Amino acid sequence: MLGPELPKRGRAWLDCAEVRLPATSGDFRMTLAVYRGAFCLLCLALSGLTHAVAPVRGGDDSQPLEYANVAAFVEQLPKRKDVERLPLPTPPGMSLLQTSKESVETDPDYTATTWVLFTAPHALAPSVVRMRTAIGWDREHPFRRTRKITTLCEGSAATCDALAAQAKRLAAAPL
Structure with missing residues (x-):
């Protein structure tokens, strides 16, 4: 046979x-x-x-992310001179960082960037949400503040879907 x-x-x-x-x-x-x-x-x-699939990137911001993976964000971002940790109470595994006041003041569009880093034991780990807000991006309304959000998710499909839903709610919130 x-x-x-x-x-x-x-x-x-x-x-x-x-x-x-x-x-x-x-x-x-x-x-x-x-x-x-x-x-x-x-x-x-x-x-x-x-x-171990490639990281999932989402959002409406076309500017490339600063680092290729979540581990690089966690390791390198807090070391930058133009970034400071926000002293807000956060759940375990969540870190908030943003560009320094000096960095925002020197930018022609007054771009402020906030990063939310999710690491274990947080349910959205491992992932990053980057939110950039600026005044000068909208040329029709030059004084209106606009926001662009990018996500980087290295978790399961369910984790990445939950992160995308959170980012969508954040994008819909008024400035």
Whole structure:
């Protein structure tokens, strides 16, 4: 028989199925149990790909993010001279940072950037929300403050969906 033989017993076919290949010197019997370890490793690697996908970026801001991943944001952003931590009470795993007053004053559009970093144990971890507000982006109404939001999510699909919903609510809130 060419192909796997399913066992008549109630065991899983991966554990005990046999493959018979025709050959000139007789039948070769190779059990799938020999290859089960490699198959399991392959399945583990492929299942890991569902969690190790590229970060999901969303929002309406076309300006590139400062860092490529959440870990770089957590490590590098607080070290910048033009960024300060906001002294507000936040839940565990949530950090608020924003551009310094001096940085905003020197920008021609008075752009203020706020970053919300989510790390474990927060439910939205690992992710980043960047919100930029400025006065000069809207050329038709030069004194109206406008806001642009970008998200970076490295969590599960459910986490990224929840983060996108939060960002959408934030974008809809009046300035």
